[in-house]
Amino acid sequence: METQGVREVWADGARWPFAAIEKKWQERWEQEKTFRTPEQLDDRPKFYALVMFPYPSGSGLHVGHPESYVAADILARAKRMMGFRVLHPMGFDSFGLPAEQYAVQTGTHPRVTTKKNVDTFRRQIRSLGLSYDWEREVRTSDPAYYRWTQWIFLRLFDSWYDEEAARARPMSELPIPPDVQSEGEAAVRRYRDSERLAYQAEVAVNWCQELGTVLSNEEVIDGKSERGDHPVTKLPLKQWMLRITKYADRLLADLDDLDWPEPLKMQQRNWIGKSTGAEMDFPSAATATTDRGGVFPREVPENTIRVYTTRPDTVFGVTFMVLSPEHPLVDHFTTDGQRAAVDEYRQAAAHKSDLERTDLAKDKTGVDTGGFVVNPATGENVPVWIADYVLMGYGTGAIMAVPGHDVRDQEFAEAMGLEIRPILEVAGEALPAGEDSPDARYVRSTGPGVSLDGLDIPAGKQAAVDWLVNSGHGTAASNTKLRDWLFSRQRYWGEPIPILHDEQGNMVAVPDSELPVVLPEIEDFQPTGRPEPLLSKATEWIAVTDASGKQWSRETNTMPQWAGSCWYYLRYIDPHNESALVDPALERAWMPADVYIGGAEHAVLHLLYARFWHKVLFDLGHVSTREPFQKLMNQGMILGENNEKMSKSRGNVINPDDVVNELGADALRLYEMFMGPLEVDKPWSTKGIHGISRFLDRAWRAAQFAAPESGDPHARERHRTIRKVGEDIERVRFNTAISAMMEYVNALTKAESATDEDKRVLTLLVSPFAPHWAEEVWSRLGHGESLAYESWPTFDPELAKAEMLTIVVQVNGKVRSTFEVEPDTPKDDVERLALADETVLRHLEGRPPRKVIVVPGRLVNIVV
């Protein structure tokens, strides 16, 4: 084979022979433990490169997986060369439903399926040449791992949230109110249980018949399960909950300091959904006492509707009240004449799914109860309705309706023929419902105790809250859409919840020393079809007798898949520790993760849950940082060649194994990084990846070029490339780093020569991106050691400057000419040269320059 212009030094020198070589280096890295994390915490700065670990599905690795892995690997490899102590681990999120559903179909134990899938994933991931420290691999379904997941659960169980200190504290520090104390031990126990961060509650939960389990709010999307898109219905059940709502304010506020993509922060803010306003009491007209004596009671007084509103200032516009159909006071307000209609409506509402109550039923429906409350601002009687547009699950399940200024109330009033009373006007015209205006002023807003007339909206809000507080009719309040995290699942393949129950319904934690509570063996994975945990079939496992001979039964619910992924980044730091989830000194040495790369689909699931657990661990002193992931990046989706999402049904799936076999792991790595910026969606191109193979071939040949006859002709290009690649790695713009290397190789190819320094630098710059290629070249250049810890090349800023600068000359902002100058040519000289330029003179047409702008090293603009 004769190739023009290439001096063949190597027998296999014309093209990069990846097939023979990639495997060799992978084996060598493994044998030599090249990427083992340094055990000693030396003086070097640390870099923790973290990627979202995969759920090992049966279908194997997808080309989307390597995108985040390779990006993090490039950073890890480059940082090692730049003198950082690097932690770069990988693991598997190996509990979860798909393996169990497979067990239902085939009878294969989830443990068997999971092991097989993990092995496949590990093999595929290893074939990409990622520089993980595999000795730190974690698997969430490994008892040695979930022992600590259970341990964290017990910390949640053994903690309460101190509102004043705004942090979690151990149960041992919970003050017991005297009135509770006086009621005896059982009352104290109940009080304690009611304060725990992990608690049991009877709530209307999301039950998914198809999956055979309940789901958290975050796992339900438009009334369907996030996984599998199955229908979800509401069912009242006693379930384990985690008190994430206590952390809503901190989860919201701490977002501000995180270096995360704005859309992701937005999604979390949106999900937390904080609003501020007031709570206000409307006592029943039948039993009203309107004088509060200036005290707003903590407990809602009998027969009083307590509402939450963001607009207490519109209380003078209230013309009716609406209770959710499930509201406990409906019976009180319903008159005999309305009883039948109300009951019928409540029945109908109970049978509607959430989907029907929201998406499908934008038309307002409701029924008059016949009852009345008193508006504390006006003293008026106000009719009480029920309607399903008011949700029991938000606020107090009751609203004061202001149809003049709230669009939903307006729609309801119009449908039912109720009075609409605008109380805000702009220049004599009523302010339309839902609108805001700095020019709006209150009218008809004077009552016995308060007047808002003439105020603007901000002043009105303040005055209304002041009045509520002083009169005792209300109080300032805020609300979030975030609900407590429903934490129990009725499935098998998850962490058992380490709690024991006695016959009286008391519960105790399994002692830390007895963890892990290992999943029992069962043979029948068929869901019961009822919300009964699969583990209830393991009767022998359930029965526990303690040292004193007392009988207990084990909790049979398991944890959701998100539990294990809430803290795996901590275990990587100290994966084999048997006495703590992580050694405090090591934790301080590595946290927080310097970069966390993964998909945006986890915005309100994994990322919110993990932040919550981390904050609890922080409060209890187990971790040193408030946030786990300081900098986070989302990789974009890799689409099929037809620009559509890859899927089997669309027939556009690219299998990474095939690509590795045909073109090599380095070509796959380089191509995925070259396609475009990490965070954007981009379509795969089979032709495009061939361009990358050509680059590796060209670079392979360049590494064999003889030195030029004399001197160092590529010095400038080389120093510029070092600078550019280094900068682009820092700002995670790998596509432009790769194009800079291409330009450098093109220059060497054109000259058909390269100095030893050219070859050395090229190899080192390429190595984080195409490590097999680089190791092979490095060894052929005569080095015995891996280049993984070679110093990153440095550049001379002087040499990295261009030899000559091109100065653009504009006349009236239009480019008319260019000329070359040496760097640092004085401004005056540049101006003189520009004004003397022939083309420029032609365009000036003899007109004298009115103004000349000289941008050093860039351009001259002559204004005439």
Next chain:
RNA sequence: GCCGGGAUGGCGGAAUCGGUAGACGCAGCGGACUUAAAAUCCGCUGGGGAGAAUCUCCCCGUGAGGGUUCAAGUCCCUCUCCCGGCACCA
């Protein structure tokens, strides 16, 4: 409806601080090598036009319209479309 992100050649994308728009790659065209093809290498490649033999010049051009500026893909205003999230949350 509300919130967020985006729109640049035939395609993926580049332009980092307001200073030559289109780097790099793909696709395409032409050439060299070859009996031929592949591979490789070299050249051209946003649109339109003028003169001219291969060089020179002009006009238009970063979703649309307007503005600020000596100068706008980049800043401001209005609008269109696309993607994502939330959606009766009081």
